[in-house]
Structures are given as C-alpha cells and as structure tokens.
Amino acid sequence: MRLKSKKKTECWRIPKLKMDSNWVSKHKKLNKNFNLDRNLRKNGSKSDFCLKCKGIRLLCGKTRCPLLIRINHFLKIVPLISNKDISGVSPPSVFIGRIGYPYVYAGPLVPPIHEDTSFFDCPEEWFGKSIDQIVSFRSLLIRGKKRVHAKKFSESGRMYEKILELALADKSVDTELEFIKKPKGSIFIDNNAQPFGPSAVLKKMKISNSKFDYRIERAYFDTDLKSNQAIIDLYSRGVRVSKIQKVFSVGALGIKKNRRLVPTRWSITAIDDII
Template sequence: MKYRFGKPKRRTQRSDNLWILDLLEDSSLVNELNDNRDIWTARQPQSGLCVVCKGSRMLCGKTRCPVMLRVNSFARSVPLIKTLNIFGASPPSVFVGRVGYPYVYAGPMVPPIHEDTSLYDLPELWFGKTIDEIVRFRSMLIRGKHRVHVRRFEEAGKILDVTRELALASRATDVELSLKKHPRGSIVLNADVQPFGPSAPIRDLRMSSARWDHQLEKVYYDTDLRAKSAVLEVYSRGVMVTKIQRAFSVGAFGVKPQRRLVPTRWSITAVDSMISKDLIERVKEFPLINEYRLYESSYLENQFEVLMMPDAWSYEAIEAWYPGTVWNPGGRRVVMFGDWEGYSGRSSYAEIGGCYYAARLAVCELLTKERRQASVVVLREARP
C-alpha cells in the first residue's frame, strides 16, 4: 500500500502516518519534512511489524530502528534537493533498473555535493563502516531516470551517451543534472529494504571532462571482443569488480551488434559468476590444501563461517535467517536454505541468489592467490 502525504484541509486534521515526524528528535528535520510533504512518500508492506512498532518498541529485535535511520538520513538531504537542477560530484555511479524490461529506466546517480564521493559507490571500501555511515551517503545519491530499450540504448541520444561516459570514468566527476520534476524520495516502512535516494526523470544531463579508466576504455573500443572476454581481461589487469559491473551494465562490453544495457542487479551477479567460474578452472589445477581451515567474520548483523577442506573443488553456500530478518520477518524459528555445486560446476542459477556467486568469487580469489585447491562450505547467519 502506498501513502502520499498531502497538506491537511484543516489544521486539526492529521495524516495517520505523521507519527514518523513525531519520532524525530531534531526539530529542524521535522520542519523540513513537514514543509516539503510533496517530495516524499511513505510506503508500508501489507503486513509487518514496522507500522505497529512505530520505531519505539523494537519489535523486530534490532537495537536501533533502521526505518528511523533512513528517515533521519532522508530529512537531512531535503534542503539539497528542492530544485530541478542538481550539481554534484558523481562517485561515478549509474543505475539501470529492471522493472518493465526490456524497457528500463537508466541514468546517473549524483549527490548534490562537491567533494570526493568515490566511496559512495565502491562497496569494496565499505567494510568496517557503520550502518549509519552507509545509509547516510547512499541516501544522498539522487537518481536521474531516462526510459530506454535495452537493445536500442545507442539510439537514446545524449543522456545515455553521457551516462555511459560516466560509468567508464576513473574518478568522481562533476555532473549537472536537469530534472523534469522535483526529486521524490520514498521512506519504506520495512526494516529490510535497502536505502536509496530520491529520483526524478531527466530533462538534460551534462558532465565535465572526465578521464576514462584506461583498461575499460581499451575493451570498450574493441568491438570484436566478446563481453565475457572483456570482463575477464579487465579483471586480470586489476580493475575493481564494482567498476567492471558498472561498465557491464551500460553496455560497454561485447561485440558491437550484441551490446545492450543490463539491469544493475543482474550485472552484479553476472560479473561475479563469470569471474569466479574462470577462477574455478584455475583452482582445479592447483594442489590441495594440507589442513582444515575455518575463517569467520561478523559485520552488520551477518555472521560468516567459511570452512575449507583438503579435497577436490566443490562449493556449498548455506544461509540461516533468524526471525525478524528479511526472508523470515514473522517466523518463530530459524529458516535455513542453500545451494551447491560439485567438481563439474552447475548449469542452473543458484536458488539463494546473488550472494551465492559473491561468496564463491571471494573464496576463489583467496585460493587463486595461494595457488591451492579445496572443498568449500560457506555458512551465513543473518541476525535481526
């Protein structure tokens, strides 16, 4: 269900969802949201604890309310987005949606600030950051949207041309984003939806001169090189995986007639899968490790245990979701599911999704670095 806050007809009349404003401790933030109700929306799931809890009783089991964290972050960005013209340094960052495929919305993501914003779209550098920090800078990214067919994106004109150039840039780049409407943001009354900034359709897009990443530029102009080969080539030359995923999503790789836009979510998994699959073939040629190993890590309510055993390559990923987490919001017991592959690999998509391939890439990178082979089990606990 979707609610839009509008001005009451009388001062005594009040929207049921204005309880959000009551929970903010900073009066200046309350005033910003209250005075700009036309640029934000609150959305709630059909069922869930968030609306009942209203950020005060912690019914989800968390020690801090993730919804209110997003509300605070969004409220602080309101003064910066009350305009149709956004000027800022893009990390660089672009986003290609998947709703309506093959007609999708694509465009840049630009924070209305001028500083080094590289961190905003490089997850490789986020480890160790608090959830507050991540939500704060991700909520600052304003998404410009332009509707385009994934196979005919090169006919879409200047907006997509500039978006592609931005995706290939080597560092944060100044962008001028002219919008058709004021950016609108959504505050989702669900503790497990990823934070995102406001968005609006693009009228015009300009970018300062930017230096492309040299390795990405080379494969972009090689219009006879297949997309998979391009991905593996730039990875072997040290390009960060996030940058490869970004370039892949804007159709920068592949044989010219076959290039297309790839929704960001799909491009992340596709690149992780291609790189890890190539590394697996190398791992199979290495000698076995000579010991049992257990690696562990705990971060942002996620506990990882990685078991490596001295046996031929195989891989299994198992996840346990506690009650109150995204895939087990109303359950009373831990829910577990997983997927696996043997020495010969797999031909179907893993049911547990992109995390399967992200973890597979991580373990393959370690084994390749050590020039060793192992049978691997990755255990993940998602806690409230």
C-alpha cells in the first residue's frame, strides 16, 4: 500500500516583477533578513493569502501588495541606521507589544530625522495620503524596546517614566536612544497594527522637556477616576482618539491600583469599543 506524500508547506518567496527593482532579485537575502517566513506563519490564517499570493494575484483585494511596499521602504531606511544610537524627533509615539503578556516590550518610536513628525503617529491626519506616503514615514519610526511587567511597570524606574512622559507629551519631543545592538528590521502583515521600522532593545533613553495637554494631565493625576469614564471625558473634551489610545496603553488612566500597561493592539480595540 502506497502512502500519499504530505503536501509541502508553501514558503514565501518575493516574486520576480517586470518592473526595474534590483531589490526584488535578491529575494533570498530579503527573506532571511526580514524573517518573512517566520512572521507570515506567526499570523496564522491571516498570512495564508500572502503565502499563496506572493504579491502577484492580490488575493487580499488591495490594488498593490502591502508586503512589497513595506520591503521597498524598509530598504530605504537601512542606510540611515549606521550604529547603535540614534537621535530624532518623536511624534511623540510609543508602542507596547503583546507577545509574552504580562511580560511585554514597551518603548518609544523615534525617526532618525529632525523635522516636523507630529503626523507620523496621528491617523486623523492621514486622510488623503497614499499608501506609499503612509508606509514611507511610518517606516522611519525606529522602535526602542524594554521588557517590563504589565502590572509592575513602575519597577522599571526611570526608563518607564520617560516612556510615560513621551506618551503624555502634547507636541513632538527631541529624543535620543542608545541600543544594546544595532536595530534590525522585521516585516509582518497585520491589519490591526500600523507599520513601523526596525527595532532593538534599549540601553539608554533621553528626552527633552515636554509639555502635557492639561486635559490629559488632569485625567492622569485623578487616580480615583475609572478608566472608562476618563476615556469618555477626554473624548468629549476633544482629545483625539489616537492620543487617548496612546495614553491608555501606557497605564496612565484609571484607578491607581488597577493601572497597567495595555498592548497597543488591545488598546486600539478597547478605546473603539468604549467610545
């Protein structure tokens, strides 16, 4: 009796395109550097389309392949990262991971440029911009990360305080980051997360003096106000939804004993449900 051979698992390979793109011809190297196979499979069924499509059939329904767009812009930012430290103007922006919860990676998002970056992390201002424009400036955001406990974040000391200050800041903040290793890129597809650039574990972090929005500052210091009510109050007072999501994710709202870090993805969903 002959046994049927198991179907081989499809692997991602960047397709050969007719357009003049030198980076496409180096698909094996890109596949290794950006961990495409691992990251696509990590997302389960959501990445099945990517594995089958390979950027040609556009099974996701989009007019252009989001993965190929990200890779293209990733390659443009690589030359800007030459060592283990960067300085730039944060929008301001922070990102809280979800893998390994309650032990998560938290940290700032900082582009290696010194100009107006306020719209980099403000979806409300993206209306009218093309996918290429959005991915382009989002790919400039380099993520610094520090592993902390979601419920014991205060034990992280001064590092968490700086991340908190950055999240509460009303305007862009000059930021300097020093990493343990040089930031590396990682490409993944996720409909619930905004793209950003390379990342690395933080060693040191410096930020300039920042000013808080009085509405957010008031909610932060009111440690007897429940988070649901604080969110509704901030929204009714005209605070942008994206800002509320950011403040909520760093554990700055709610009754003091119940405050904790909330992964960015969960924060976005929670705020949308409450509002």
